[in-house]
Amino acid sequence: MTERGSRSGRGGEWAIVVHGGAGPIGEGRDETLRSGCAEAAARGAAVLESGGSAIDAVCAAVEHLEDVPDFNAGRGSVLNRAGEIEVDAGLMTSDLAIGAVAAVPWLLHPIRLARLVLEDGRHVLLAGEGALAFARRYGIEPEPRERMVTPRAEARHAARLARVPTGSESSEPGDTVGACALDLRGGLAAATSTGGTPGKRPGRVGDSPLAGAGFWVDARHGAASATGTGEAIIRVLASRQAIALLEVGHPVGTAAQGAVDAIGRPGRGEGGIIVLDRSGGIGLASSSQAMPWASIVGGRGASGVLRRDSL
Amino acid sequence: MTERGSRSGRGGEWAIVVHGGAGPIGEGRDETLRSGCAEAAARGAAVLESGGSAIDAVCAAVEHLEDVPDFNAGRGSVLNRAGEIEVDAGLMTSDLAIGAVAAVPWLLHPIRLARLVLEDGRHVLLAGEGALAFARRYGIEPEPRERMVTPRAEARHAARLARVPTGSESSEPGDTVGACALDLRGGLAAATSTGGTPGKRPGRVGDSPLAGAGFWVDARHGAASATGTGEAIIRVLASRQAIALLEVGHPVGTAAQGAVDAIGRPGRGEGGIIVLDRSGGIGLASSSQAMPWASIVGGRGASGVLRRDSL
Numbered sequence: 001m002t003e004r005g006s007r008s009g010r011g012g013e014w015a016i017v018v019h020g021g022a023g024p025i026g027e028g029r030d031e032t033l034r035s036g037c038a039e040a041a042a043r044g045a046a047v048l049e050s051g052g053s054a055i056d057a058v059c060a061a062v063e064h065l066e067d068v069p070d071f072n073a074g075r076g077s078v079l080n081r082a083g084e085i086e087v088d089a090g091l092m093t094s095d096l097a098i099g100a101v102a103a104v105p106w107l108l109h110p111i112r113l114a115r116l117v118l119e120d121g122r123h124v125l126l127a128g129e130g131a132l133a134f135a136r137r138y139g140i141e142p143e144p145r146e147r148m149v150t151p152r153a154e155a156r157h158a159a160r161l162a163r164v165p166t167g168s169e170s171s172e173p174g175d176t177v178g179a180c181a182l183d184l185r186g187g188l189a190a191a192t193s194t195g196g197t198p199g200k201r202p203g204r205v206g207d208s209p210l211a212g213a214g215f216w217v218d219a220r221h222g223a224a225s226a227t228g229t230g231e232a233i234i235r236v237l238a239s240r241q242a243i244a245l246l247e248v249g250h251p252v253g254t255a256a257q258g259a260v261d262a263i264g265r266p267g268r269g270e271g272g273i274i275v276l277d278r279s280g281g282i283g284l285a286s287s288s289q290a291m292p293w294a295s296i297v298g299g300r301g302a303s304g305v306l307r308r309d310s311l
Numbered sequence: 312m313t314e315r316g317s318r319s320g321r322g323g324e325w326a327i328v329v330h331g332g333a334g335p336i337g338e339g340r341d342e343t344l345r346s347g348c349a350e351a352a353a354r355g356a357a358v359l360e361s362g363g364s365a366i367d368a369v370c371a372a373v374e375h376l377e378d379v380p381d382f383n384a385g386r387g388s389v390l391n392r393a394g395e396i397e398v399d400a401g402l403m404t405s406d407l408a409i410g411a412v413a414a415v416p417w418l419l420h421p422i423r424l425a426r427l428v429l430e431d432g433r434h435v436l437l438a439g440e441g442a443l444a445f446a447r448r449y450g451i452e453p454e455p456r457e458r459m460v461t462p463r464a465e466a467r468h469a470a471r472l473a474r475v476p477t478g479s480e481s482s483e484p485g486d487t488v489g490a491c492a493l494d495l496r497g498g499l500a501a502a503t504s505t506g507g508t509p510g511k512r513p514g515r516v517g518d519s520p521l522a523g524a525g526f527w528v529d530a531r532h533g534a535a536s537a538t539g540t541g542e543a544i545i546r547v548l549a550s551r552q553a554i555a556l557l558e559v560g561h562p563v564g565t566a567a568q569g570a571v572d573a574i575g576r577p578g579r580g581e582g583g584i585i586v587l588d589r590s591g592g593i594g595l596a597s598s599s600q601a602m603p604w605a606s607i608v609g610g611r612g613a614s615g616v617l618r619r620d621s622l
Contacts, residue, residue, distance in 0.1 A: 086441075096546045096547075096579075098542075098545065098546060102413075102436075102438055102516065103438045103439060103441060122512065122542075123511065123512060123515045123516075123542060124516075124541070124542045124545050124546070125413075125515070125516040125517075125521075125545070126512060126514040126515055126516065127413055127414045127438035127439050127514050127516050128414060128438050128439025128440055128441070128514055129439055129440060129513070129514060130397075130414060130439070130512060130513035130514015130515065131514045132514075133512075133513055133514065134512060134514065200434065201433065201434060201437060201441060201444075201445060202440070202441035202444055203437040203438050203439055203440060203441015203442045203443075203444065203445065204434045204436070204437055204441065205413065205434075205435075205436040205437065205438050206436075210436075210521060210522075211521075211523075211524070211545055211546070211548065212522075212523045212524070212548045212551065213522070213523070230435075231409075231433075231434060231435045234409065234435050234436070234522055235407045235409060235435070235522070236407075237522065237523045237548070237551060240523065240548060240551065244555075268407075
């Protein structure tokens with residue numbers, strides 16, 4: 001639980017780090033979320049260990065977290081104000097390839113669609129119905145409601161409706177997922193996926209699909225994936241900020257903390273971030289109640305739940 | 312035509328700078344586009360001169376350019392692959408307020424909707440049909456086709472269809488609009504609005520509504536608005552990059568040129584940017600064939616078309 005600082009890695013080593021979102025974690029969910037992150041990291045590690053690419057590794061990790069119903073991404077996504085699911089996801093590699101999708105209704109694996117946008121190469125970001133039309137070219141269809149909405153998401157939505165009939169609720173973040181990886185050839189990638197903020201307006205786009213905000217990769221320095229109050233993360237371009245701190249020589253743990261400090265200034269919001277540097281060093285920081293995470297560097301794994309009271 | 316470098320201004324002075332997009336400009340359009348920019352700058356200047364805010368000034372300027380059918384924003388927007396108009400716009404102030412809308416069908420004044428998103432305050436970016444539902448709360452409806460599609464946009468679309476039946480066309484940028492302003496109280500704002508890339512996929516979101524890419528403001532340093540190949544601008548966060556160059560002490564003209572150099576590296580794209588610093592200094596740069604622009608600093612106006620062959 002104290003892995004906030006950096007851990008150094010040797011050159012030529014592979015590494016993956018995963019987060020399961022920064023936010024309030026209800027009673028007894030720590031172990032579920034920690035183990036979900038550990039399994040996601042293991043899936044990414046299997047790719048990297050066999051010589052696969054960083055982008056394949058982050059996609060494998062994030063797809064797993066989209067499948068696990070306990071995270072707010074893919075299955076398990078929160079419901080928006082209209083009681084619907086709309087998802088956001090984005091990814092980037094160290095050769096500046098970016099693919100992202102935003103406010104797409106009822107997608108189980110938005111990270112797959114983001115990757116198709118990246119591979120298509122014509123655009124960087126597709127939103128809404130247009131993104132869905134693009135998905136259909138690849139045989140990807142919206143999922144039926146019963147495959148995506150969990151009892152927890154339904155209960156959260158019902159509670160919101162009961163509590164705040166006027167729509168003046170707070171922006172409670174939670175359980176966005178993300179991953180950063182370094183492959184044996186020195187390639188870097190970052191990916192982020194989310195159902196967004198509970199009770200968000202239809203069409204709302206958070207930080208997760210936005211380069212610089214929810215994710216950022218710089219070939220010379222490292223990769224980052226952020227989570228938390230999306231609007232605050234956009235206002236400070238938190239992932240870009242973390243990499244800028246690496247660029248001026250800060251260690252990876254300081255870079256993560258600096259980005260979180262920027263998100264958390266008064267009147268903004270709260271959040272967390274994972275940062276991976278070029279030598280496999282990992283930085284974690286969060287100003288939220290809790291952020292589950294897991295990492296595997298050259299075969300050595302670690303995982304936990306970063307808690308505010310442990311900072 | 313040689314105003315690429317910075318022009319210094321005194322503290323406590325107001326300033327506005329406007330661009331009409333970086334891209335190819337057809338025969339005989341220079342004067343039309345230059346005078347459109349000059350009128351937009353004059354409308355913003357009228358706000359600033361009477362003590363109005365930077366955000367009111369950039370909105371007045373951009374709304375004018377959205378009305379002029381010669382620019383690719385609002386009326387005059389290019390058609391997407393499906394023959395429809397979808398617009399993007401975003402704005403930001405020096406107190407980190409951001410509002411943006413993306414891929415919204417048939418809006419005449421997307422910058423007005425972006426401002427409503429900013430003033431609502433709950434979210435930063437709304438896309439697609441959800442953004443339109445939000446617009447309707449304020450009585451804003453999609454415009455009829457005949458009020459927005461110009462003969463030029465129709466001809467461009469027809470030519471595209473005739474030329475590239477397979478959809479393998481290049482990403483020709485063009486005629487996005489933007490403005491940056493400094494008000495008498497030292498407030499800064501930037502705003503950008505566009506119809507996007509001709510023949511873009513439905514749902515495509517370019518740089519214009521994305522903080523850091525199409526626009527950025529930093530209270531300590533300045534404001535920027537970018538135009539050009541949207542995907543390239545996103546990959547280098549061009550507006551954020553220009554302000555980062557101001558931050559490390561570069562003059563405003565060098566900051567503009569540095570951002571354009573980043574956009575224009577091989578394999579990326581082309582573009583232009585306007586940068587306004589805290590003392591009213593203005594930097595312009597473009598790697599495209601031409602970028603019309605206009606500025607007024609403390610009552611002294613200038614305007615022109617920045618051409619690649621003049622650089």
